[in-house]
Amino acid sequence: MIKTKIFRLVEKGSHGQRMNRLFDYFIMSLIFLSMISIVLESIQTVNVRYSKVLRDFNLVTIIIFSIEYLMRLYVSDITHPSANRVKSALRFIFSTYGLIDLLAILPFFLPMLIKMDLRFLRVLRLTRILRVLKVNRYNDSLNLIWTVIKEKKSELAVTGFVTILILLLASFIMYNVEGEKQPDKFPDILATFWWAIATLTTVGYGDVYPISGVGKIISGLIAVLGIGIVALPTGLISAGFMNKVENRRGTTNKSCPHCGKEIE
Amino acid sequence: MIKTKIFRLVEKGSHGQRMNRLFDYFIMSLIFLSMISIVLESIQTVNVRYSKVLRDFNLVTIIIFSIEYLMRLYVSDITHPSANRVKSALRFIFSTYGLIDLLAILPFFLPMLIKMDLRFLRVLRLTRILRVLKVNRYNDSLNLIWTVIKEKKSELAVTGFVTILILLLASFIMYNVEGEKQPDKFPDILATFWWAIATLTTVGYGDVYPISGVGKIISGLIAVLGIGIVALPTGLISAGFMNKVENRRGTTNKSCPHCGKEIE
């Protein structure tokens, strides 16, 4: 059957399926080349010269991606089994990968609606690499990281919330202190918030900085606080990873290999 | 009784009380809107146009906040039970939330005393979000973080103290080294301290930096030291979180393997 063949081509992913692997690598390469073509198109000197080639390549990419999307949609009743065909199709369309694939082609068909160049959304398709690699190790790693972040979610959220309160407070004070002295750099509280973020994260571009004494003291405090803002999540995540490592050990070797009795 | 009703409105906080929840969300929204109005007022173009609206909204906010404060004060003998009414009222006024609420309205009534725009103190009222959320999870997280920081207090204090000594020493040396070459950037030791903070926290705005060889060496040393200043508190806090995680686990298996009695 043609449907089974398409399914095997786009989804199967078993290591023995040579065609499927070739297809995966082909799509992956196309995504990569597509990324590079967007980068090249942005470079003026290149664009002037190879404008036509790049536009044609873009068109070819969209056509292939569209065919691939339709193929995936066609076999969605196998990949996303549901009560009926329509539900299967919808389940595919609103799955994470389904949405990403749609975002990669949709902007092309809606140029009148969206003015901005949204082709960059294709970069999201690179997440398929994790699937193409098919090495479980990487998926395990991603899962581990994700689990730890989720476990510490509420602590990280509280840290983030307190940070935002401090940033707001610092912005309000700073605006009152530096606003008059540097009206071009601290024109309003939004602009001052930009300074607060740049200082707390220790980026410090140097486009905005205090010149008054009080402003410098506040700036210094925020910068020192930035160290705490790094230390807290790092500590939380360290503890999370440690916990995972210990748990894993705890579940594996709990019996003596010689007498079979439990240890600890 | 009217008093019980007011108490239920402003304080009860049980999940079944619909009125109380509505009141909480109403005050919370007002604080948020108040924040936004302060931000908008700071933007010149917006202020010129909506000056009157913003001023009126500010007035309304203050009136509502004042009524809320008086209501809380009125029921303080229930929320802060004490020997007599006056003591209850004082206990409320000098409680953390009581002071925050007072700070949010007081500046309005003392415009002749305080010249500076202190409305930004209302941002502190946002801490009530933690209470409004009423989800214990976030309070637990906040408590966990706070406990770890308190536990490592003396280690963090010593790290901070040594850091300040190093910053002072670096400032004194730097002033002697760069002061003559860049009298506008390193005019005195206070200004040099500003450079020291910006370098140690790796913010590096770029407004002040050494140009002499010796100055660059000192700057480099301070910057490298900045890595240590990040590593020490992070390590301390990581160990603190780990310890907490292990303790919690430790409380599950708390019986002696020999006699079976509970330990700790």
Place this chain on the structure above:
Amino acid sequence: MIKTKIFRLVEKGSHGQRMNRLFDYFIMSLIFLSMISIVLESIQTVNVRYSKVLRDFNLVTIIIFSIEYLMRLYVSDITHPSANRVKSALRFIFSTYGLIDLLAILPFFLPMLIKMDLRFLRVLRLTRILRVLKVNRYNDSLNLIWTVIKEKKSELAVTGFVTILILLLASFIMYNVEGEKQPDKFPDILATFWWAIATLTTVGYGDVYPISGVGKIISGLIAVLGIGIVALPTGLISAGFMNKVENRRGTTNKSCPHCGKEIE
């Protein structure tokens, strides 16, 4: 005896000795005031006006510090017992605190030898605070931090060594790449090393940065590497603190409080 009295004044440090505590606080305050006077002297406008007062205060400070030093030297046979008086005196002079105290007064008596203003060395005397506090907690914390750093010494040294190799390599390459394009910013390898340090520690003042493509790639690599340079020592120190916490627990409750048998 006068000697015992002096000893009790400058060294005893038992909590019951009121005179000794007063003396400690007096010296401590003098060191603080001395620091402030150095800072004030550096500020032009203050110096012009209070030049004489500051100079006089400086003289008084030096006299008091000198008397204190002589007093400590006089009782060194009690504080640093040795075979004979001379050896005791030498042991005091070359002890850490002895050297610090000497450095705080010596520059004043050698103005012809040393041109530079070395009064900032007095900042080192602030380390006495740790002694004045006499709270063991802070000394314990300092010891804990010091022990962890010492334990991880060789790992930290190796990290530092590899870092320096990478910085050197990056400087050599960068000089070849950017030297021609920005001869004023990357005039020689020493100046390029300054860029390397500023990039690796993520300070990024903005006085020196690459403009060529290759230069930007190297700069990006060094900056990313900077994250690793933060992660490695932080990880080492975290593990060190964790280890200490576990060891302490391991040594305390190793027997069951009920049956007395050892656990684990």
Place this chain on the structure above:
Amino acid sequence: MIKTKIFRLVEKGSHGQRMNRLFDYFIMSLIFLSMISIVLESIQTVNVRYSKVLRDFNLVTIIIFSIEYLMRLYVSDITHPSANRVKSALRFIFSTYGLIDLLAILPFFLPMLIKMDLRFLRVLRLTRILRVLKVNRYNDSLNLIWTVIKEKKSELAVTGFVTILILLLASFIMYNVEGEKQPDKFPDILATFWWAIATLTTVGYGDVYPISGVGKIISGLIAVLGIGIVALPTGLISAGFMNKVENRRGTTNKSCPHCGKEIE
């Protein structure tokens, strides 16, 4: 035999061999001096004056390094035993140290092929310090660090991969947002990627920064994300080190408490 003597000179490395140690220190010093000569040559004022001395020293260095390399090649059948002489020689040439030594001299003999000054490759020879030190402690530390990094390889790779995806996405968006407003700073996506790296690593030179509102929001998000990019690898490496410390302890009490036999 002369061969045994050469072998003892260049390779033996036993602590009793005085000649070998002298040879090691001699070569090490030469590498150091060679580094310094390259740095000095880059400084214009020094080069003008001592140009001839430096060139001569460079020649002498190359000759000695070449002789050393030939000596090591000559005894490669002892140091890299294999089926025959040629295979031994090849095994030496393509060993890590063999390649490093070759890279240190080769550029001199191929001036017509390679235009760039590749003498900086000699810095790699400094890795021999780890061998010269012959203190196992440092090798152990290096191995420990290396083992931890290798263990966490896949997690670090996934973190790196996600980071690159985010950077690409940020660059694509930023180019669309700021490209028109600051065509000189964000001329194409490659240049925008440079901004993304500088922001994520919180270097923030200040040569490129957003001025539009949307650009500042994206910049802030990337900077905040930079904290996560520091926290994740640090947490992973902390857990790795902790694990190692615990394992090592685990090897001391390695017998089953029930049957007494050794475990693991």
